[in-house]
Amino acid sequence: MANKSLPTSDFRSPTSPKLRIVIVGHVDHGKSTLIGRLFHDTHSLPDGKVEQIRKASEAEGMEFEFAFLLDALLEEQEQNITIDTTQLPFRTASREYVIIDAPGHKEFLKNMITGAASADAAILLIDAHEGIQEQSKRHAYLLSLLGIRQILVAVNKMDLVEYSQERFEEVRADYTEFLSKLGIEPLDFIPISAKLGLNITTSSPELNWFSGSPILEALETLEISAPPEGLPLRFVLQDVYRFDERRILAGRIETGSLKVGDEIMFWPGGKKSRIKTIELWNASVAPTVAAVGEPVAMTLEEQIFVERGQIGGHPGEGPAEGREIHASLFWLQAESLAVNTPFTLKIGTQSVEGRLVEITRVLDSSTLEPLPGSPAALHKNEVADVRIRVRKPLAFDRHDRISGCGRFVIVTGKRIGGGGIIREAEYAGDQTVTSDNITWTISPVTREARVEHLGHRGAVLWLTGLSGSGKSTLATGLEYQLHRRGLASFILDGDNLRHGLCANLGFSPEDRTENIRRAGETAKLMAESGLVVICSLISPYRADRENVRHICERDGIPFAEVYVNASLEVCEARDPRGLYKKARAGEIKDFTGLGSPYEAPETPEIEIQTGVRSLEDSLQELFQFAVDLSRSTEQAVGGELERGSGI
Amino acid sequence: MDHLDELEAQSIYLLREAYHSFSNLCMPWSMGKDSNVLIWLSKKAFCGKIPYPLLHIDTTYEFPEMLEFREWAQKEYDLELIVKINEDARAGRGSYTTSVGYETHDPVTVTHELKTVALQQVMAERKFDALITGIRRDEDSTRAKERYFSPRNAEFEWDYKDQPPEFWNQFTTALEPGEHIRVQPLLDWAEVDIWRYIEREQIPIPTMYFARPGEDGKLYRFRSLGCWPITKPIPSEATDIPAIVAELMVTKTSERAGRAQDHHERNAMQKLRAKGFM
Structure with missing residues (x-):
């Protein structure tokens, strides 16, 4: 009748949301040990757990390791199963955290991406002794694709390099150079020993040359990702419902805000109407405004044809539209993705058939240099720059402009096989005319008027x-x-x-x-x-x-x-x-x-x-x-x- | 938006995606607190009209008070309700040689036969392609690794070792033959979030969650509700939601500690869930 070993009793949330952290790095650089350490040092473990594991280790004739704590939490030791992405909660005096963990080496990348895509921050772990390894680079690249901006680098196993400041600086210089190629600027580099608990909760005398914060203090300065402010409206349409007389457009505000009376345009296509009402069940007063992140149901003044997948925005501030996408793509599925093989591309609520027309370059994750030759397929765990064509126009944004409308997944067969971010988008309005002396003459007869005339x-x-x-x-x-x-x-x-x-x-x-x-x-x-x-x-x-x-x-x-x-x-x-x-x-x-x-x-x-x-x-x-x-x-x-x- | 608003927004997004993605979905409903939050979120997602049927797997070991609540809520919310009992198992006919019940069998067997098998039967009868469940990550370590849209094969098995990737709010919506999808809109919610939301929104729930005197004169309440022979109340003086929230902040026991089937043997939940339990 013992409690399950996961510390569920510590998952009680006060009013604030939790900071979600993913810990990545090369195999055996100390991921599990660091997680075990964080749990132990923040007193987030059930009573008697450490003693229990210590005894079990001794009985087996093994030295106690903090990594065992994680294993125990996951019930891995007892059941010998591979556990998929999981979420481990712990709390400090000031707030709650969730560590998103993806144990297991074989399917690590797939599970890491599933977990890390929703993370607020990441800890990149590097073994001071071994230095930067292949996965140190690959994981950093994926973090940059996933758009995770808050990154701490922990240089682990400092005890194995005799707490050498010189070695730490060397690793820092190497990795800083690599990360800058990805546009990643880490918030900090911290020398630690997860095994010995150095620089985890408090500064350690062995590393007294280091003047920065220990890991936990650094974590406390991280911010929970807030919805982006000041961006144009993107209302992602999920469905059109019809109740009695009303025709209700249901969706979510990805960015920006809207209010009753606003002119709203839907892309692809550019159909325009005005917001008549915002519908909310069980509300004493119907709302008149809705902001970023909110689920919205609205009715329109004038009935226009809109359908799931379209994006609503304010006229003049819409997304780009087109049938070709330039993107960076990561591939997770065992079957390779070959050029010209049809697939389904899903972006927001849009879903359209498409194919790779070109793999511009596959990147060597160790050097970030393109691999030689012109590849005809993308293999499991590779990242590449690609050109994609789809069968009907899509509305989208550049990922660095509005990430929610600039990232997509590719479905082959019945499962998500990979994901990508859009690198380029041509927006109406900034289409450049080559000569300054040529201007467009705008006709007073609109396209709509012509359609009305001709039928x-x-x-x-x-x-x-x-x-x-x-x-x-x-x-x-x-x-x-x-x-x-x-x-x-x-x-x-x-x-x-x-x-x-x-x-x-x-x-x-x-x-x-x-x-x-x-x-x-x-x-x-x-x-x-x-x-x-x-x-x-x-x-x-x-x-x-x-x-x-x-x-x-x-x-x-x-x-x-x-x-x-x-x-x-x-x-x-x-x-x-x-x-x-x-x-x-x-x-x-x-x-x-x-x-x-x-x-x-x-x-x-x-x-x-x-x-x-x-x-x-x-x-x-x-x-x-x-x-x-x-x-x-x-x-x-x-x-x-x-x-x-x-x- | 505060934390509850964010949880609500994500759940509504998931419910609408589920309704769009599947042609024949249904929402199991236990009348428990999480279940009732799901009804509330569905009302919000679809502007007051729940566009899928609710399903109560009736084990015949239901607390009378829960059945009263079922009747009340069906009218109040205007629900299309399916009630399913594994009649063969209770009567000991068909493929059953004896009547299955808590009087004669262990809790894991009874839970499997009267809940999971009953669910399989109704899935076969009604050909549902997706189920909206109220499970949360913080309830149990096996639930912690769940996806929002989680496929189950024809035998109801969950391949937790090799789950499809799920990120950027893109989900597994295409089915292999015989598969169905479990849609789990409350995955991110914690027990205390559920209570705070019930309080904020004034969502009706069965009164068994609040403390009242037991036979020994002391106060007890139910923290989690299941079949009466295997569900035990906890000592508690919490007679309203703020008191329950305060209690949760200091408790050292897990939410489902009073649910015997979880603890009957080691890894019971893992075994039950791998075979199709929610």
């Missing part, structure tokens, strides 16, 4: 494929159908453009790139006027098509890559204009598919296999896709996307 929004459908694949046939068929349905549309045909706008261009790679850029810019302008623009160009280079996508999406124009796919054999057999014949005869040089490469799309929005399916079926599918793409999102209000109407 749909402008969009770009980019048909790419080999000559003879069926682009022109599909484009003309599609335009006819759209026109019949009352949608304003227009075809931009590659051949036609070469008669005028692009008449001065040939077929070299540079000229082909410029050709596509001009076509893309033109398509974007036409789409801005409200047209559904159907572009029909071979556009053989992936990078060129990506550039057009960027041109469109940068200005909020929906862009869809349509891969008109037919095999070279099929195209050559069709050869509607006899071009393949000429190319085979050597009359046309650099002909795409023969003398010049065609880079097929990797993740097109839609793929039409014209060699396999009937024209009628293909057209029907493309038509439906185009109608959906150009549908103004307001029209979807009340549609099947609405959730929660049953409650």
Whole structure:
């Protein structure tokens, strides 16, 4: 009937929250010993525990170690199980602490990140004798990715180096240099001996050359992370509920604050309305303001289509929006993450399919230098800089600006495999125009007004494929159908453009790139006027098509890559204009598919296999896709996307 | 925001994420203090309407006062309530050769059959894909290593040796075949936080938590509530919440010390929980 060995009776909280600390460092540098020591010296252990362990050690013929205390707390000794992340509470006279511990070596990183992601501070432990080791560096790098700013370095086992100040200074100099590369400035370096209890609660005569604070005093100066102040509003939308007449937007304020009457805009998309009420159950008076960290339920003045995943903000202060992310990524899963393998990316409440397009560099955690070669996959416990593409626009922030909207996880299969932070973001408003003498002329007719006038929004459908694949046939068929349905549309045909706008261009790679850029810019302008623009160009280079996508999406124009796919054999057999014949005869040089490469799309929005399916079926599918793409999102209000109407 | 506001905010966030992530979730409800805090938080999360059913696993060894509270709360909160009893085990039929009860069996066996197996039965009947539980890290060392969203396999087993990572408020929401998820919104709360919140919000709870005279004339209260044959009150003079909070600040015994099934044998909780107990 004995109490469990975890000191649950010491987990009683007074009014203040607890400071959460994670202790990391290379294996055998003394993590468990330090934790055992902290518990012992703060009298946070159940009565008689130390004696019990001392006797047990003696009976086994072993020297007593403070690390055993931790083991005992975790019941590891008795049960011989590997314990996952756990949280150990202790208190000093002034406040309470939680040590987040992740014992076990094999899965240490996964568990450490799970625990450390919510820590307020970290102690990086270094063995004075061994000095900086691989994990000393890797863990520091991960702390920097997790955004933990309060870091103490404890130089342990000073008793093994005869309390040498020289050795301490050497370790400090080495590690300071390394940490500065990560942008980490430790609050302090403290020489200790966890085993002997030196510089833990009080200063020790053996280390009298050290004038700083012992560990516990240093801990008392750390601050519990407070929600960041002074940042623009980020209201992370969790769900839309429908009760009786009310349509309630439920979410949390990640940063900033909001009040009834505020104009609020939702990204991606930029739909705008005004906050009508803040709903709170069981409140005598409905609140009119809500601040950072609060769960919020609100209703809007004007009903706009919003859905889970969008981020609310004040106009002009919104997040960045896009389909490509530059990030630093850590990978925790046994299966490697290869370039181009589809995964689910989750950021805030947004969830979207994506893939790595490039692993820019994998870092050697010992040197922070990039490893040689261009890696095709990221392996377990590696960190890398990557480029990620997602299938639909995301709203996000740069991690160092608003961390809550700048970090994400990657899910493969059913489990979280890794996480990352966003390094770059292009915000509307700070998009730079290259010459100071060019300014944008702003039209008084807004995009919304055009949508209202036409009944749909402008969009770009980019048909790419080999000559003879069926682009022109599909484009003309599609335009006819759209026109019949009352949608304003227009075809931009590659051949036609070469008669005028692009008449001065040939077929070299540079000229082909410029050709596509001009076509893309033109398509974007036409789409801005409200047209559904159907572009029909071979556009053989992936990078060129990506550039057009960027041109469109940068200005909020929906862009869809349509891969008109037919095999070279099929195209050559069709050869509607006899071009393949000429190319085979050597009359046309650099002909795409023969003398010049065609880079097929990797993740097109839609793929039409014209060699396999009937024209009628293909057209029907493309038509439906185009109608959906150009549908103004307001029209979807009340549609099947609405959730929660049953409650 | 003070500490309670932060705990409340995180719990509400978790409840809304759970409701979004699972199509058929349910919230077990023991009528105990933590359970009632969960109802309260659900009301707040969903503006007064709890969008999932509550489930009471009735062992048939319930304190009469708790059953009265159940009836009262169901009406008061307008709850959709499922009551489940492992009838076969009590009657000694089906796969049971004898009737299972505290009169004839040890507490670990009874807890497993009348709680965990009953839960398995109702999960199979109703095909729930997630359960919202009221467990807290500070209750027990095995609960200290829990995740907010914690997967259980088809046999209800918890793989505590290899749990999925969970950080930045991103959770395991996709299920392998046969799995369900335990959603645990109170994980960060301590016992005293629960009491302070009950006091602040004026949340109704059964009166058995407050001290009253026992047969010997001395004062006792229940600190944790379970089946009557194996739940013992503690000596206490705390007749209101401030007194309970004051008592918790000095106590040297653990919260579940009065719950016999935890202490029946060494590591009983570990064994019960590995097999699916909450």
